[in-house]
Amino acid sequence: MCGQSSALLFELMSEMFALIDGNSFYCSCERAFEPKLRGVPLVVLSNNDGCAIARTDEAKDLGVKMGDPWHIISKRPEMKAVQWRSSNYSLYGDMSRRVYELLLDAVPFVEPYSIDEMFMDYRGMPYDLTEYSAKIRETVLRVAKIPTCVGIGPTKTIAKLANKLAKKNRSGPGVLNLADPAHRASAYKDIALGEVWGMGRASVLKLEKSGVRTVADFVAMPSDHVRDLLTVVGLRTHAELRGTSCISLTGLSAAKKSLAVTRSFGKAVTTWTEMREAVASYATRAGEKLRQHGLQASAMQVFMHTNRFNGDAPYSGGLTVEIEPTANSFALIAAALRAARSVWRDGYRYQKAGVVLVDLYRASELPAQMFPTRDPAKSAKLMQAMDAINAREGRGSIRPAHVPVQASWAGRQRNVSPRYTTRVEEIMCARA
Numbered sequence: 001m002c003g004q005s006s007a008l009l010f011e012l013m014s015e016m017f018a019l020i021d022g023n024s025f026y027c028s029c030e031r032a033f034e035p036k037l038r039g040v041p042l043v044v045l046s047n048n049d050g051c052a053i054a055r056t057d058e059a060k061d062l063g064v065k066m067g068d069p070w071h072i073i074s075k076r077p078e079m080k081a082v083q084w085r086s087s088n089y090s091l092y093g094d095m096s097r098r099v100y101e102l103l104l105d106a107v108p109f110v111e112p113y114s115i116d117e118m119f120m121d122y123r124g125m126p127y128d129l130t131e132y133s134a135k136i137r138e139t140v141l142r143v144a145k146i147p148t149c150v151g152i153g154p155t156k157t158i159a160k161l162a163n164k165l166a167k168k169n170r171s172g173p174g175v176l177n178l179a180d181p182a183h184r185a186s187a188y189k190d191i192a193l194g195e196v197w198g199m200g201r202a203s204v205l206k207l208e209k210s211g212v213r214t215v216a217d218f219v220a221m222p223s224d225h226v227r228d229l230l231t232v233v234g235l236r237t238h239a240e241l242r243g244t245s246c247i248s249l250t251g252l253s254a255a256k257k258s259l260a261v262t263r264s265f266g267k268a269v270t271t272w273t274e275m276r277e278a279v280a281s282y283a284t285r286a287g288e289k290l291r292q293h294g295l296q297a298s299a300m301q302v303f304m305h306t307n308r309f310n311g312d313a314p315y316s317g318g319l320t321v322e323i324e325p326t327a328n329s330f331a332l333i334a335a336a337l338r339a340a341r342s343v344w345r346d347g348y349r350y351q352k353a354g355v356v357l358v359d360l361y362r363a364s365e366l367p368a369q370m371f372p373t374r375d376p377a378k379s380a381k382l383m384q385a386m387d388a389i390n391a392r393e394g395r396g397s398i399r400p401a402h403v404p405v406q407a408s409w410a411g412r413q414r415n416v417s418p419r420y421t422t423r424v425e426e427i428m429c430a431r432a
Ligand SMILES: [Mg+2]
Pocket: 021, 022, 023, 024, 025, 116
């Protein structure tokens, strides 16, 4: 009796994760509002309508690869049938938030890992996890119109792997539960090492050299041997695949050490006025992202370069500067513009620029500044007010004066769908 209840207690206390991932997420967001796109091949293109960054299964079957330049492959005859959309991040970000909120109704804790992937805390769930996951998928599909796959496991690495296998099996149930060690052991025999989360190309090559090809081979290796070959990062993956959880739910990806806003321009930037606008806009956006994560930055890199491939005179410059730890957009803009000014050289045709925030900390981890330039409380209040207005009225409704309403340098977006969910003037109309 005692043995049974302690086994039950163990089961309730031990970690269990699920990873839910939107299938062809950007494409699914487009399809949610344009039913005529369902069942037809569809791609979403990167900034500037450049490369395919999301593909439906139908488009994959026609041979569209991730990162294919659309202006080249669209000339192939078989691509006639492929529909395309410019990327619409306002829409995707908002759809991601909707999925997140639906998941929060189903589980106590959700950790977004990327725009379309979220870890769920399944610890102590009194349900059949496979059935429960199927219900969650059904709800997300019905309410948010996003098809998903779910992987379940006692560690994040296993959940991620299970999700990948669930997705590969297109006609399958969309859920794979690898909580059971016996089930795992037999699945591992057919999985190549490259499929494992956190297993880099170099590690795979090293392991292959010593005859380790499948996940089953890898978990059979003694830990000491793994440490010698792959260092502690490899050892962590090894332990995770064996069912010992080493990567816990944090509420924030612990790996978030930097945050970047970089864009190619729609047309070459040749004047400092345009570059100043662009850098200020990127710094503003970086500040918004920083605050969303409750972080502050204490260093920043600003870079700009010309197009290396079209015969323009080559120039590439960057500068990293330390800043007083902040999440204040105005402080970030000021620092970014100072750095940009010293990187800028007249007479070049710039193709791309970016602002990268590095050395990120949670505000609570930082020691208080002895002589802060800005009153921290006032600064936080101002930023909160700006973010609240922009969340309500749409991004850019209120912005620093350096940021233009309509930018001449902004990327091309010739086929962008309406921001159905975040702009009232772009809401879907029904005629009856
Ligand atoms: Mg996905």
